[in-house]
Amino acid sequence: MQHTILILIMALFSLLTGLALYFWLNAHFNARYFYTTMLISWLLIALFPVMLIFSFFPQSSASGNIFGFSLAGAIAAFFVIWWYGTRSALAAQKIDVLEDKIRGLEEKQRDISHERRTPIVLQHCETFIYKLKHKRSKRIVLITGGIELVKVADIWVSSENTNMEMSRFYENSVSGVIRYYGAKKDQAGNVIDDTIARELSGAMGKDLYVQPGTVIITNAGDLQQTHNVKKLFHVAAVQGEVGTGYQPIRNIQLCVTKALQKADTEELRSLALKSILFPLLGTGTAKGDVKETARKLIEAAISYLETSEKSTIECVYFLMWTNVELEVCRGIVEEVERLAK
Known part of the structure; x- marks a missing residue:
């Protein structure tokens, strides 16, 4: 035996x-x-x-x-x-x-x-919602269309250079759109007070440069009435170089982390900020790789929501301006096991 x-x-x-x-x-x-x-x-x-x-x-x-x-x-x-x-x-x-x-x-x-595909600009505002499995009240949302169509986020993030210079009104960029829609205009739509750019310039003071990833807060100007925006976060997401133009900063994901940290500071607590909208930082005029950049930005947002117990932010929106951006980002979030539809 x-x-x-x-x-x-x-x-x-x-x-x-x-x-x-x-x-x-x-x-x-x-x-x-x-x-x-x-x-x-x-x-x-x-x-x-x-x-x-x-x-x-x-x-x-x-x-x-x-x-x-x-x-x-x-x-x-x-x-x-x-x-x-x-x-x-x-x-x-x-x-x-x-x-x-x-x-x-x-x-x-x-x-x-x-x-190789020719991007098609999305003309309608549509949302694709993904909840964190271990924090069902927290969500990552892909929202389509131009930023001027969005009226659901408390905070808008504007991608700026490390000199904190906003794009001109008619440039094809999120920064330019925010600058125009936040400004005071006459009945013909002509800007009579460059509200947002003026406030940002005042916040910079005599400084000509900020560190990559820096976040500066301004009021929303006319966007508060027209788009329900409570605050604008200007992030230093791209860096200029003489003769070559602008490039995304090396650790582009820091922009997401620092913006979310800023949203949870005591000075903004009374505003009860619940949502924030990010464009795909550094993929516009700076021509950053959409897939690589989006993966970094989305992962940074998920990690922050998972680990920040006292965060008041419940919803992080990512703006999908074209069909290609939407397809790429849906592929990314649907591979993340920590998210569920």
Whole structure:
């Protein structure tokens, strides 16, 4: 009896060790000595049924031919299981590697297709809502259309350069749109008081430069009445260089983190700010990569909402100006396991 129990313990240990090695290998395709370890894992797995069967039925037998050799009894059963299991596992592994390569090529092809497609500006305001699984009251929302269509966010984020110079009224940028719609205008729509740019310039004082990621707050000007905006956050998201123009700052995700931190400061607590709207910072005139940038921005927002217990922000909006931006960003958020529709 004691002999049988010892064999059973050894059989169980052999099985668990073999399975542990096998699953570890599946998670580490490029592990050193992969094939050697795979053989060892199946040797250990093969020992389990052999020891189990022959501990209870010592008189049973199995026989067969392996590589021209005749084997019988426990040894035959062991080699049959080991040989078949190893061969099947290695074949499956090769299939997995090929499928992984195919997925990688397909993803590259999609990226190339996105880059070559002519973006179509979205004309309607539509939302795609994703809730944090562990904080269901917190949401990441993709909202389509130009920023002038949005009337649901307490805070608008304006992408500025490190000199905190807003775009001109008629430039094709979020900063320019915010500047125009926030300004006071006559009945013909002509600007008579450049409210937002003037306040931002006053906040800068004699400084000509701020550090990348810096956030400066201004009032919303006319946007408060027309678009329900309570505050504007100007973030230093792009950096200029003589002769080459503007480029996104290196750690563009800092803009999201610092803006959210600013929203939760004590000085703004009385405003009960619940939502904030980000454009895809650095992807406009600075021509940053949409997919790479969006992934960083969205991940920064999710991380902040997950880890900031006292945050009053419940909804982080990301503005999707074109169909390409929407497609890319939906692909990103739907891959995030911490989010649910």
